[in-house]
Amino acid sequence: MRRISTPADFRLIAIVLTALLAITAGCASNNAPVPEDVPTDTEFSDGMMEDDGSAAMQDTRMTAADVNLPPIYFALDSSEIRSEFRGALEQGAAALNESGATVLIEGHCDERGSEEYNMALGERRAGAVRKYLANLGVPNSQMSIVSYGEVRPAVSGSTESAWRMNRRAEFRVR
Numbered sequence: 001m002r003r004i005s006t007p008a009d010f011r012l013i014a015i016v017l018t019a020l021l022a023i024t025a026g027c028a029s030n031n032a033p034v035p036e037d038v039p040t041d042t043e044f045s046d047g048m049m050e051d052d053g054s055a056a057m058q059d060t061r062m063t064a065a066d067v068n069l070p071p072i073y074f075a076l077d078s079s080e081i082r083s084e085f086r087g088a089l090e091q092g093a094a095a096l097n098e099s100g101a102t103v104l105i106e107g108h109c110d111e112r113g114s115e116e117y118n119m120a121l122g123e124r125r126a127g128a129v130r131k132y133l134a135n136l137g138v139p140n141s142q143m144s145i146v147s148y149g150e151v152r153p154a155v156s157g158s159t160e161s162a163w164r165m166n167r168r169a170e171f172r173v174r
Helices: 007-024 082-097 115-135 162-166
Strands: 104-110 143-149 167-172
Touching: 007 082, 082 115, 104 115, 115 143
Parallel strands: 104 143
Antiparallel strands: 104 167
């Protein structure tokens, strides 16, 4: 049998005794003190220690980078949100609420109509989207709107397919 003679031997005995006491006492919590020389960072713990008996969890809250709102397209001379885009807005509202991110809603138009008319229509489109999101619980303080009218087309051209892609609301999440 080996003699206990060095400080390292005494530390080893203290560790073993602490472990045995925890086991025999039926202690399942992490409230037992851990000796200073016991490594708490193991290949299994990932450096995360439990301090209240509950599992340590990483923050899984959404961030602005996680919010993805696709463009919403409108009919000619309309600011009414079409039914096929309501699901995307509902998902976007949930993501905005969870993340707390702010969003700039941009209203866009095709090239037809006067500049003044298109600026007003773009504002109505952005406002309609903001109102829809607000009705889904997104605070107004997280949203702002801007109209670009016809000056920032998504697609160049004077065809119905180009105009259809330019009648839209887009989102800039921050």
